[in-house]
Every structure is written in C-alpha cells, then in structure tokens.
Amino acid sequence: MPTQSCIKPKIQNISLCPNPEDNLSGYKDYIALALQADVTTMPSRPVYSATITGKDYATAVAATPATAFGSTAVWGKLEVKEGSLKVVTKPKSNFKDSSAVVTEITFEVVDNEDNYGYLMLLSNAPLHTVVEKNNGKMLWCGDAGKAAKLMDVSRENASEKGLISVKIEFGVLSPLYLPSGTTISYVA
Structure with missing residues (x-):
C-alpha cells in the first residue's frame, strides 16, 4: 500500500504592480445640481450621421468654445457619502422594450x-x-427639452442612520460626457 503524502504549496511573497486604473473608477464624492431655468447656455446632443465616431456621439457639443453652460454660477455642489454615488441606465418599462431608457442617479447625503x-x-x-x-470626465444628465427630476428623498432607505437616500431620474435620453476642458462654476 502506497504511503499518502501531503504536498505543501510554496507560498511566495508576490508584490503586485499597482493598477493605474484602480483609483480612476467610480465617481467623486459630490454631485452638481442646477435648475433648468438657471442654465443660460445649453450644450446640445450631437447629430447622428454615418461618419460620426462613437466618442463624438457620446459627448455633448459645447454651446460656446469656452464653456458648456455659460459663465453664470448656477450650480449647487452637494457632497455625498463616499462611494454611494451610482449612475445606472436601464430600460424604462419591461426588458423587451428597449426604445426608452431611464437613468437613475442615486446617492446618500448627511x-x-x-x-x-x-x-x-x-x-x-x-x-x-x-x-x-x-478620471476627471463629467457626465451630464439633461437636455434643452428634457430635464432630470428629484424623485425620492428618504431617511428610511439610507444605508445607515444619519443619512438621507436620494434618487434622481432622467428619462428617455442617456447621459452625455461633457467636452474636455469643461468647467462648472458653483454658487458660493
């Protein structure tokens, strides 16, 4: 009868190279909000054509060369709980109907x-x-004829006491990346 032996795995001390993409995933811990009536200069959605690139089609067209929303300070900066900000686009009704989408922006605040x-x-x-x-890219949920709406503010649905859970919905159109170099002025 052969003797049974146990082979011990060799444990090596492997130090992994840090992935430069690791700290670029997810969203920063704030959200910018503006009333539609306060936005003086509106960026636009690119027109679909046979020659447009995917990157161009996913990026808003700046209203002026300098800025996407004009220079008036109309944006409120709301600090959110770190890691709680999520932007999810999904079909509006059932999964068979993909003609309309809704984007849900959820986060928690103190x-x-x-x-x-x-x-x-x-x-x-x-x-x-x-x-x-x-990674510095900014996603905009809004359009000249369509705005996002604050749908739910709840203390009960928050992950812990002392927080408020918030849900904003943006229907039909998808969020767009703002052009590179876009700056937003915040209300002091």
Missing part, C-alpha cells in the same frame, strides 16, 4: 437641515445634474 432643506427646494423641479468620474 441628514442635516441644510441638505434636507436644499433637497426639498429641488423636489419635482426640472434639474440638470453633472457627476464627475474619478
């Missing part, structure tokens, strides 16, 4: 009178939202 009062002011108002990715 429950205090400033944040809660600000969110109540924005409830059901036509909004434009911009979220910045960690």
